[in-house]
Amino acid sequence: MKHRTDEEISAPLYAYDADIRAQYGCFAGVDEAGRGPLCGPVCVAACILDPEDPVYGINDSKKLSEKKREALFDQIVEKALAYKIVFVGPDIVDRDNILNATMGGMRQAVEGLDIVPNLVLVDGNRIPDGLTMPAQPVVKGDATSASIGAASILAKVSRDRYMLELDKQYPQYQLAKHKGYGTKLHYELIAQYGIQPFYRRSFLKKQGYWPEGK
Incomplete structure (x- = not known):
C-alpha cells in the first residue's frame, strides 16, 4: 500500500476550503478540545488559513500522532493569516454547563481574530449564539475542512500543553x-x-462520583 504524502492527505480538505472561499471570500474554521475530561479547561481555537501558503498534513487532530500535531501546530501559528486560542476554565463549565461554555469559547475565539471573516465554519452540528457574522456547522468538520482541522490542532495541542x-x-x-x-x-x-480547583465538579456529580470528605 502506497504511503500518502502530507500534501495528499490534506488535499481534499484544502479543496473543500477553496469551494467555500470561492463563495464567501475570507472565512475561519473553529473547533475545540477537552469537552469530555473531568478537569482542566475546554480549549477553543479559531483559524484563518492562508491559501497561498498551505500547511500540508492537516487533518482531524485525533487522527494525528502527538509528534505530528506538535509539528503542525508550529507551522499553523507561523503561516495562518490569523488565529485565536481561548481557554474556558472549569468554573465556567460548572456555571454554564459544558455546551454553553464551549459555545461561549467559540464566540470569544472568533471575536478575538485580528481579521474579521465573512463566514465561520464550526465543527459539529450547532453554532454559537450571538456571532456577528454568518456561520455554518460542519459535522466531522475537522476531517472535512483544512481550516477546521487547523483549529482542531491548535486547540488539542494547546490543551495538552x-x-x-x-x-x-x-x-x-x-x-x-x-x-x-x-x-x-x-x-x-x-x-x-x-x-x-481545576476539577469540574459538575462532571463528578453528574457521573455519581463525589469523594466524601475530600
Missing part, C-alpha cells in the same frame, strides 16, 4: 498520562487525593 504544565504542579494525579479524562486510574487517584 496546559495539562502537562498542570501535571508538574500536581504530579500525584498523573495528568500527563490521561490528560484529565475519566480513566479507571484517574478515578482511583481522585479517591486517594481528593479534588482540586
Whole structure:
C-alpha cells in the first residue's frame, strides 16, 4: 500500500476550503478540545488559513500522532493569516454547563481574530449564539475542512500543553498520562487525593462520583 504524502492527505480538505472561499471570500474554521475530561479547561481555537501558503498534513487532530500535531501546530501559528486560542476554565463549565461554555469559547475565539471573516465554519452540528457574522456547522468538520482541522490542532495541542504544565504542579494525579479524562486510574487517584480547583465538579456529580470528605 502506497504511503500518502502530507500534501495528499490534506488535499481534499484544502479543496473543500477553496469551494467555500470561492463563495464567501475570507472565512475561519473553529473547533475545540477537552469537552469530555473531568478537569482542566475546554480549549477553543479559531483559524484563518492562508491559501497561498498551505500547511500540508492537516487533518482531524485525533487522527494525528502527538509528534505530528506538535509539528503542525508550529507551522499553523507561523503561516495562518490569523488565529485565536481561548481557554474556558472549569468554573465556567460548572456555571454554564459544558455546551454553553464551549459555545461561549467559540464566540470569544472568533471575536478575538485580528481579521474579521465573512463566514465561520464550526465543527459539529450547532453554532454559537450571538456571532456577528454568518456561520455554518460542519459535522466531522475537522476531517472535512483544512481550516477546521487547523483549529482542531491548535486547540488539542494547546490543551495538552496546559495539562502537562498542570501535571508538574500536581504530579500525584498523573495528568500527563490521561490528560484529565475519566480513566479507571484517574478515578482511583481522585479517591486517594481528593479534588482540586481545576476539577469540574459538575462532571463528578453528574457521573455519581463525589469523594466524601475530600
